[in-house]
Amino acid sequence: MSAKNINTHLIEIQDYFKAAISVDCVIFGFDENELKVLLIESDLKEFKGKWSLLGDIMHPDEDIETAAYRVLRERTGLENVYMEQVQAFGGINRHPAGRVITIAYYSLVNIEHVELKTHSNELHWHAVKDIRQMAFDHREILATCLERLQRKVIDQPVGFNLLPRKFSLRELQNLYEAILDVKLDRRNFRKKFFAMDYLIDLNEEEQEVRHRPAKLYKFNQEKYNQRHKKSLGF
Amino acid sequence: MSAKNINTHLIEIQDYFKAAISVDCVIFGFDENELKVLLIESDLKEFKGKWSLLGDIMHPDEDIETAAYRVLRERTGLENVYMEQVQAFGGINRHPAGRVITIAYYSLVNIEHVELKTHSNELHWHAVKDIRQMAFDHREILATCLERLQRKVIDQPVGFNLLPRKFSLRELQNLYEAILDVKLDRRNFRKKFFAMDYLIDLNEEEQEVRHRPAKLYKFNQEKYNQRHKKSLGF
DNA sequence: ACAAAAGTGTTGTCAATACACCCATGG
DNA sequence: CCATGGGTGTATTGACAACACTTTTGT
Structure with a gap:
């Protein structure tokens, strides 16, 4: 137990353990009177055939929110959509490739505006209430984001973002x-x-x-x- | 723009940018009818004399919450206190030592139970409403945690954690x-x-x-x- | 004419607010 | 007996919940 500390003393951060940081986007849409979420099929052998959130490693030169918007843009073509950070998930073994801490965002999009990118034909909208299993800890992340959305929608009218004009x-x-x-x-x-x-x-x-x-x-x-x-x- | 992705394809994470990850604890106490927060003086030359939150680099073998509890324990001797994750802060230049993403927690402690550790004589309780400047982006983190606490205390009786038995x-x-x-x-x-x-x-x-x-x-x-x-x- | 969903008001209940006086103790 | 804060009840208001019939359109 040392008094040395990243907030109080100069520390070379490259000397310390460094994990990878990713963002994961819970992209909510609304269609056929159901709340949907946009998922992608994982090709990792550990999660073959399971569905996962849309996420990516953060780049060195972008802040977290920028990374989340990038994922959203690359996958849906959308910009200027409602997005909110929820929290970080960092279980030790949550990713098979190593230690990956992920920061979860949810966003609300008009499902009609989404043109799924051509290289993303593994992308599908799923009814939230029908989802049972997911890759990684993504089911927990989804559940946490849904709770957050439920709270939010009660005290602020953000739901409009999910509807046509x-x-x-x-x-x-x-x-x-x-x-x-x-x-x-x-x-x-x-x-x-x-x-x-x-x-x-x-x-x-x-x-x-x-x-x-x-x-x-x-x-x-x-x-x-x-x-x-x-x-x-x- | 590539379809390769940490959630869908095998990626060697050590090939990717890796930032440092820290936790920062907003430790709230209540004394003399004021809400207080436990701060430490920063010795970084960039923030000489400024006050900062209690935080530390996350270890490779602990999950985020464990790291936050460790910081709390090392600094206050307390275990089993109320603690809640708030969110991640990851501005590109938020830490002078390099890219550090931090995960903010707040906790509620009975101020009488806190024995400040001997090596921590730079630690002091500050009245939240009197705090003007802080090191790093810690004032923003504190503000966000305070808002979260205010919401929480309205719909759940967590305030008891700040009082004597x-x-x-x-x-x-x-x-x-x-x-x-x-x-x-x-x-x-x-x-x-x-x-x-x-x-x-x-x-x-x-x-x-x-x-x-x-x-x-x-x-x-x-x-x-x-x-x-x-x-x-x- | 019928089916299907749109549109519309009233009443009761509960929770939040505003507000003023007497009580117990130490000095 | 005085200063200090502890302890108590009622009336008003506004928000939310329950509830049924008429209207408009397409077929």
Whole structure:
């Protein structure tokens, strides 16, 4: 036990154990009234045929968030999507190639905007609730990210990131029901969202439905930004 | 842009960039009605005289949480304290010795139980609200951990970890006021805590106060554990 | 006309807030 | 007896939950 310490004394870090650092992205989408996650088939012999999150080793010249955005861009072509760091996972034997600490992010994308990259034909969207087994500790990572999303979606309206620009209230409710895995009362749900005043009525209606068409709305991003600024600090 | 990837293909990680990984502990205590944090003076020339969090390089054979507990134990002699991972910080130039990604934890300790280790006479408790400058990006880390603690303390009774085993309701309220930086109504505060039923009346009173002595309580840990289990899963 | 989903209000309950006076102790 | 903080109850308000019928469209 020494008083020498990386925060207080000069230490040559190359003299110390150095692990690899990766990022793993839990990319959530919403389709067919189900919360989905984008996964890739692992070719590692230890995890043959198992599904894994999209991740990569961090580069020396990029910060963590940049690395996570890079993974997202390379795999989905998307930029400027909602993304949040969740936490680090660093079990000693979590990766067969050696000690790899990974930093998990989740992001929320509009599934229709995602063009899966051609070299990524092993990529597939999976219904979150149907996932049983995954490679590495990725099931634990997914579970932790889902819990985080559930919390987040209750106190901030981030769910819009998963929907098309125009959506009906039914779609919005289906989204919340899928994320939280609960049934919600239709009238109370509508009341709540109208009261929050984040919805802009587009005066348009659904097309080609064989029942009464629903009105379409879009998310009031500016109003959200304003409130968000004010409510910071509590 | 390559399809090769640490999650899908065999990669020799020693061929890749390897950064150092550290843990940093935000150790919270409560004393004199103020939320305190345990800091150490940095001797790095870049941060001479500035205060830093307690941290260390992770060892190859320990997982992240073990490393964080080790730092805590070495510095405070404490084991079995409340600790929670917050997130990773990995700005490119955050450490002058090179690329160091750090994983931040906060912990809640009873300040009276802490015997500062003899080789640690540069260690001091600081009032959180008086801290202006810190070494590295530690002020940002501290701020993030404080926000996390504030959220946590609102929806789970973790605050008890900062108090002596026996405490009065006034002390408990002072704690909440210090953490959240708000004033609370005394009657409503008491009502709320009695309703939650986490307090065990010890039938004891404060000694040596020059006013009406307050009753002392302890935290009902078992009841908390039971509820906690049930309430998981929303 | 029928099927299918959209749209709409009221009521009860519970939790959070605001607020003022008497009590027990030490000096 | 005075200063200091301990201890207590009620009324109001706002948020959330429960609940059923009418409307619009396509077939």
